[in-house]
Amino acid sequence: MLGTIINVATVITGSSLGLIFSKRLPEKVTEIVFVALGLFTLFIGFTMAGESLQPLVLVLSLLFGAIVGQLLDLDRRLTSILSRLQPKMAGGEHAPERHQDSQRFTEGLLTAFVLFCVGSMTLLGCFREGLTGERDIILTKSFMDFFSSAALAAAYGRGVLFSAIPLFIYQGALTLGASQLQSYLTPGLTAEIYGTGGLMLIALGLNLLKVTDIKVLNLTPALLFAPFLARYFPLLQDAILSF
Numbered sequence: 001m002l003g004t005i006i007n008v009a010t011v012i013t014g015s016s017l018g019l020i021f022s023k024r025l026p027e028k029v030t031e032i033v034f035v036a037l038g039l040f041t042l043f044i045g046f047t048m049a050g051e052s053l054q055p056l057v058l059v060l061s062l063l064f065g066a067i068v069g070q071l072l073d074l075d076r077r078l079t080s081i082l083s084r085l086q087p088k089m090a091g092g093e094h095a096p097e098r099h100q101d102s103q104r105f106t107e108g109l110l111t112a113f114v115l116f117c118v119g120s121m122t123l124l125g126c127f128r129e130g131l132t133g134e135r136d137i138i139l140t141k142s143f144m145d146f147f148s149s150a151a152l153a154a155a156y157g158r159g160v161l162f163s164a165i166p167l168f169i170y171q172g173a174l175t176l177g178a179s180q181l182q183s184y185l186t187p188g189l190t191a192e193i194y195g196t197g198g199l200m201l202i203a204l205g206l207n208l209l210k211v212t213d214i215k216v217l218n219l220t221p222a223l224l225f226a227p228f229l230a231r232y233f234p235l236l237q238d239a240i241l242s243f
């Protein structure tokens with residue numbers, strides 16, 4: 001839970017700074033920060049991918065997960081939800097001040113919650129901390145959320161600050177849930193989950209560096225295939241070789 005507590009603290013701090021200065025961070029500063037975070041995300045991704053003991057399971061998990069994610073069109077669904085939460089700034093400017101403040105509060109809270117809580121880094125970070133206590137992913141996400149929350153709070157107001165409450169509940173539940181699964185996951189299964197997640201983080205790092213525009217969310221079902229294939233694929237492989 002410590003990683004989640006740190007993440008919540010960075011969101012509160014970033015939002016507070018955004019409210020105090022009421023302006024976005026300089027674009028050049030934001031760009032160089034995301035370059036650094038992109039490089040570090042790549043490092044974590046390659047490190048985790050290297051933990052896989054069965055490369056074929058890694059490839060199949062990512063392949064099947066990508067197909068399912070693409071068929072479900074998870075990225076488009078999230079984008080659609082987010083677009084409905086986005087404020088229509090042009091229309092809002094002519095609304096009464098009180099209604100505008102209320103609208104900005106709601107839109108800021110919901111937009112920040114979706115941004116901070118939906119994505120591969122949230123899932124992988126909480127899962128990794130819950131299973132092993134390692135917080136490298138969740139801490140990287142925390143730094144990213146710090147700058148994002150500052151910019152969002154400057155644009156939407158104090159609703160972004162209050163998004164720290166559902167953030168704590170959601171990520172805390174993920175971390176505690178993962179810790180309960182620890183006794184059911186063998187080291188071999190965990191290695192393949194980390195390996196698959198590492199490939200997803202590599203994709204995310206490339207996106208942060210603006211090298212690619214991979215729909216990382218569409219790859220997340222691979223995390224469900226990884227433990228299943230890690231458990232049963234070697235048995236199927238042995239059965240085929242025995243003939």
